[in-house]
Amino acid sequence: MTEPDPASPDNRHPTRAASPTAPATPGGAPPDGGWRYEPSRALALWDEREVEAAVEVLRSRSLFRYYGPRAPRHVDAFEAAFAERTGCPYAVGVSSGTAALTAALVGLGIPEGAEVVIPAVTFVGSVSAVVAARGVPVFADIDDSLTLDPAALESAVTERTWGVLPVHLNNAAADMDPLLRVAERHGLRVVEDAAQAAGVNYRGRPAGSLGDAGAFSFQQDKNLTAGEGGAVTLRDAAAHQRVVRFQDQGGQFSTSRGPGRGGPEPEGEAEVAPFLGCNLRMTELAGAILTVQLDRLDGMNRRLREVARRVRASVSDLPLEWRQLPDEEGSGGDLTALLGSRLQARRFTAALHAEGVPAHTLYQGRTVTSNPAVRDGRTAWGVRWERPPRMRTSEGIIGRSVTVGLGAAMTEADVEGLTSAVRKAAEESLR
Template sequence: MTSTLALHGGTAALADVPALPRWPQGGQEEEQALVDVLRSGAWGSTHGEVVRNFEGEFAQFQQTKHAVALANGTLALAASLRATGVGVGDEVIVPPYTFIATASAALFVGAIPVFADVDEHTHLLDPAATEAAITERTKAIIPVHLAGNVADMDAFQAIGERHQVAIIEDAAQAVGAQWQGRGVGALGDVGTFSFQTSKNLSAGEGGIVTTDDDALAAALYSLVNVGRVPGGGWYQHDSVGYNLRLTEFQAAILRVQLRQLPELQRQRAANDALLRDLLSDVEGVQIATPDPRVTSHGHHLFIFRVPELGSQGKRDAAVEALAAEGVPGASPGYVPLHRNEAVANESRALAERLGQPLPQAACPSADRVSSDTIWLPQFSLLGSDEQTEAIATAITKVAGATDAL
């Protein structure tokens, strides 16, 4: 194969291999599940049992006592913050290298997101930076299990206990992941998951919150169900809550996909290992080794760094070159949230209205990784050995062509 980049007229690395699987995937099982709900006439969770059954199955899968399904992962975070007592003027520590929802959920409940830096080897929230950011106004910390990897939950559990703050796991990208044999979402006070289109478990949209705490589970139920209580009357609203309910149609798809998830996770894990091996000797490509306490990785993304490309401002050009080589979905990933003007402006306005200081974030590691990291989506790990080898060839080709980008 020619070493000339496809971007410049060379042969694409994936030119002669079948297209990778599309995502999301659906088949006859999902179709029948939807038809069953359609014909039942019970389309909403207040009249059906599909959402309730899915909640029980998901709780068992993630090894938690309770699971409360709801509209999406963003509102799962907001509901979790409210359920744990976070409110106006409180501070919530979050990583800057994450989706905007991790920070905006705090703003939704009147709290201020405070950024603590990430570990540049893992892209995950740094426990030491987190503890240094705690003030008397800190009420919660949201470690994000990015890309299916798991944050250091031993450290965050200890910090939560030491400072009496809630630990809310943002596991939107980590369904199926485990820390020392225990499912994520069962390690902090609560855990939140997303079922948006790109996620490993998808219904187009949707989310769920997990917890082992009976009182938090009851609070979450009420927040999702307009203040109702389990077993209470239709017009019995014992608290002020949202209407965040998941539909029976979404839960029907999710129940089928949850049964399929273990086999898909096995495929992703095998292809992740193969891709790591094929790229292990490629100069300039850095792939973090997961903490050995991560006993099951969620494999939502395959992420790697190419620092030389970052230092030369060529990372985005490399992403474009990978797309030309036929690698679908390659992405430069997040712009760090401590540099997001919308979040900064909203946080500043809230702090000024409350008459309290706005913590200033210094997150050099997040700045570095956001300049040289490249993502591949999870469906790129669902191909054959031949397809995975072609992806490795594409990455090798682009990483070795720095001067041509």
């Protein structure tokens, strides 16, 4: 199938402006005549195909994936297509990215109280998933790629360490080869947090296929979106069956016998003893909507990568240091500068806002350990770990970062306007 052109006017679907003062209109220009562009990704490319897919599910009156009057099995179709896209034998659709991480850890058999190393810069859901899987998070610093530093991972390993959770941050992969070497040396399980990296590659290999399991998010601003949703990718048959059971209350519908329910394990699958699980199932609405978007994923990432590369090249004469990308060719397009200080980052961000450019410091310049609950080790079941040390290296890197939001529906005029705005903002704020 021919991939749609993300920049085509037919694919533009403005939802909100970069500035809160004026709503976006087609072409990226708000009513006040100022220059704006829409910074969203998959949502910006929504069209009648998503509407038709959702309406078809509603008309079938079969919103539950395992049975209904005319169960169309959209989640099954999405799982098969997503597994093929990521190069993994198995994919399981779930309710969110955090659910995907939790299910992946459970699927791989994390023991209670086992330590999992997590980068200090990530969304709190990475930590929540380890807690939900009964593990204990241990935090390690990032490097200038904004992802887990392999040397920091090495230093964090103890006799209690079971696994590591590298995070592919902001549409670019972590430097996985050195991380995998450390994991292999210490016998660690590797769960890739690919929540922000659907369609991203690392040296020719899809994110989510390099470790023991991958976890994806399909929340509102992701590369694929159904508002909420997630997926686990796996290579091992037994781990796959454990994930299937865990997200379906121990296999209530996926492995139970009876009309409208699942049957025996498919031929060649590992037999897994029954156990109690959770309800983390994906709905048919989400499966139908996500299946439509898979055809756009590569074209969208290619366009975002091209825009980022062009902007960086056009301002290469300016004193801007850009984030290290372990694989520029495989990234999904990231435009993150590392300024000389937090003050410079604030000035540059303010100057970009003045030019109508959506920009921010990642996670407001804070590590995940600055979250009060994470800092104090407080879970719903009480305190589970001692206060981690200040992650000063990570704080220093993330605090001076400035990320410019890129839009999947940016036109050539938008790209030119963005380039001019970045140049002007840098010249005014970095003098």
